[in-house]
Amino acid sequence: MRTLLEGVGAYLPERIVSNDELAARIDTSDAWIRERTGIAQRHIAGPHETATFMGAEAAKRALAAAGAKAGAVDAIIVATSTPDQGFPATAVNIQSALAVTQGFAFDISAACSGFVYALSVADGMIRAGQCRNVLVIGTEVYSRILNWQDRGTCVLFGDGAGAVFLRASGQGESRGVISTHLHADGRYGDILYIDGATGQTGKSQHLVMNGREVFRHAVAKLAAAVDEALEANNLSHADIDWLVPHQANRRIIDAMGKRLNLRPDQVVMTVERHANTSAASIPLALAEAVQDGRIKPGHLVLLEALGGGLTWGSALIRL
Numbered sequence: 001m002r003t004l005l006e007g008v009g010a011y012l013p014e015r016i017v018s019n020d021e022l023a024a025r026i027d028t029s030d031a032w033i034r035e036r037t038g039i040a041q042r043h044i045a046g047p048h049e050t051a052t053f054m055g056a057e058a059a060k061r062a063l064a065a066a067g068a069k070a071g072a073v074d075a076i077i078v079a080t081s082t083p084d085q086g087f088p089a090t091a092v093n094i095q096s097a098l099a100v101t102q103g104f105a106f107d108i109s110a111a112c113s114g115f116v117y118a119l120s121v122a123d124g125m126i127r128a129g130q131c132r133n134v135l136v137i138g139t140e141v142y143s144r145i146l147n148w149q150d151r152g153t154c155v156l157f158g159d160g161a162g163a164v165f166l167r168a169s170g171q172g173e174s175r176g177v178i179s180t181h182l183h184a185d186g187r188y189g190d191i192l193y194i195d196g197a198t199g200q201t202g203k204s205q206h207l208v209m210n211g212r213e214v215f216r217h218a219v220a221k222l223a224a225a226v227d228e229a230l231e232a233n234n235l236s237h238a239d240i241d242w243l244v245p246h247q248a249n250r251r252i253i254d255a256m257g258k259r260l261n262l263r264p265d266q267v268v269m270t271v272e273r274h275a276n277t278s279a280a281s282i283p284l285a286l287a288e289a290v291q292d293g294r295i296k297p298g299h300l301v302l303l304e305a306l307g308g309g310l311t312w313g314s315a316l317i318r319l
């Protein structure tokens, strides 16, 4: 049995904040941000654009793209590190927003790798027969955990949500999730983290990052993760139609595209307009490239991500 990806949806907050707008508030410049990261702007959530609201909107669009009804959904898995509450899980709040009353719903915390982790869990549960029609959603409001005085981090992130609707296939299907590859190494927890959690006093609750160290790990670990996905399936670089990477930094994305011998137009890039939306970045990028017709049914798509933990991983999907 295979897990088919039947629909993709996205939601971006209405408000766009340019690099110049940030440069008017803190000691940075459009030129510095573009050159080091490729980012030109980011979407920032308004008060009503919560993780639940954005995730539910993206999910509705994924269901509509698949021609599916919310009544068919029997599991909702949400990747987020910026939930609206400690509990109920954002997935349960989204279940309620979609008026789904059957099945189960839970969150996954794996920072920027969250979507790849959630996809892997959903695929495993579908193959095990625990559910058949699953929404996997990445939804993030990093604007609420950034230290807006820290120019080393606040320029890098944005808000948004993306969702995919997955369905169990019948026998003999060659499309769908081919394999997923997950990794974590907690020894590096101190190079990218949120300082504190619900109920802890004396903590800033802000995102903290050692950018240079994260960059170094990202290039090496993502290279290994993409190789692993190809080797596991006896595939070569030439088999890949599209790379849809986590969108943290143009330099990291370019390095992965080169390593895979892909043409630049085979790499989906949204970091310029979305910045880093953590667990939402891959489904946002996937939604854009599916909706504008670049990624077509039958194409082989490679996903990869690295995030706080450290966590990282890859996934191969035939659309």
Ligand code: COA
Residues within 6 Å of the ligand: 027, 028, 029, 032, 033, 036, 037, 112, 151, 152, 153, 155, 209, 210, 211, 212, 213, 214, 215, 218, 248, 249, 276, 306, 307, 308
């Ligand atoms: N504007 C202007 N100057 C800035 C700045 C900003 N927004 N942020 C940092 N700087 C300055 C630093 O203060 C430092 O100045 P100094 O040399 O006078 O001390 C200088 O730029 C270099 O800082 P550094 O942090 O070494 O820059 P860098 O080349 O490593 O680029 C990142 C910084 C964050 C862009 C880069 O490290 C990176 O992309 N890391 C990976 C981050 C990532 O992907 N995180 C998410 C993973 S999910």
